[in-house]
Amino acid sequence: MALDKAADERIYDVVIVGGGAAGLTTAIYAQRDKFDTLLLEKRNLGGNAFITKKIENYPGFKEISGPELMDKMAEQALTLGTKIETGVDVTSIEKSDDFFKIYTGTNTYKGKSVVIATGSTYRTLGVEGENELIGSGVHFCATCDGAFYRDKEVIVIGGGNSALEEGMFLAGFCKKVSIVHRSERFSATETYIEKLAAFSNIDVYLNHAVTAFHANTKGIFQSATIKNNQTGSTMTLSADGVFIFVGLQPNTRPYESLLNLSQSKHILTKGLNKTNVDGIFAAGDVRFGAIAQVAAATGEGVVASYGVREYLTR
Structure with missing residues (x-):
């Protein structure tokens, strides 16, 4: 045009x-x-x-x-x-x-x-490795890019309606979905929260915050470091891709x-x-x-x- x-x-x-x-x-x-x-x-x-x-x-x-x-x-x-x-x-x-x-x-x-x-x-998290990996495993639209992760494992970051809706959408064809939310409770409506129980391939990490993203040797996302906001302990969450829904x-x-x-x-x-x-x-x-x-x-x-x-x- x-x-x-x-x-x-x-x-x-x-x-x-x-x-x-x-x-x-x-x-x-x-x-x-x-x-x-x-x-x-x-x-x-x-x-x-x-x-x-x-x-x-x-x-x-x-x-x-x-x-x-x-x-x-x-x-x-x-x-x-x-x-x-x-x-x-x-x-x-x-x-x-x-x-x-x-x-x-x-x-x-x-x-x-x-x-x-x-x-x-789309709001970003502002954490280490995020900017470098946008488009290389870090995404903001599950309906746009989710198809790349069929039968693979992904991380969803956020706790509102969009995060849960997109997380359940991804769970329909991904092997595993890990939802990470910084607060003790989701901010999504109860309808979305109740629907989560129907998915056996969704893991939830409440009261956890992402502190860094990490790439493999090819410069593609491979894991995220998440911190337990109560204990301060950290862990590495491995996945093939990550979707950010924080507003x-x-x-x-x-x-x-x-x-x-x-x-x-x-x-x-x-x-x-x-x-x-x-x-x-x-x-x-x-x-x-x-x-x-x-x-x-x-x-x-x-x-x-x-x-x-x-x-x-x-």
């Missing part, structure tokens, strides 16, 4: 920062309203959904891959006339008279309104001095996804109270587009 990379000096009706499901949906609706729309994406279009191998809960599809669904959204946005630029990292936004200046490392864009749909990033970090750093954020650094909004700055809206995982699901993200984009329409036609 060829994307327009050319920069220009015109003032767009709306500039959307972020090319995931929320941003692409906003673009589709904004262009249908005949608003001149620019979408800026730091990496690849599709956000976290793009790295999801299989989506089974998006209305209209019994099953569809994340890349295929995101490509369909991007194609629709482009067909309607959205200008899309990828590889663009927005560093700050500034209000100037009746429009906004959107600064990047190489260019400045102008828009009468802005929608921030920058999504979220998501909203991508809001460039807007911390401009917008009101929650304690968790999500953007606070009111009706029609309005922020505290008139003319700036937020949509998707980056917004406080949003549900981290693709179907929900498209709804977020619709709401933001209605906010844009109200603002531009005021």
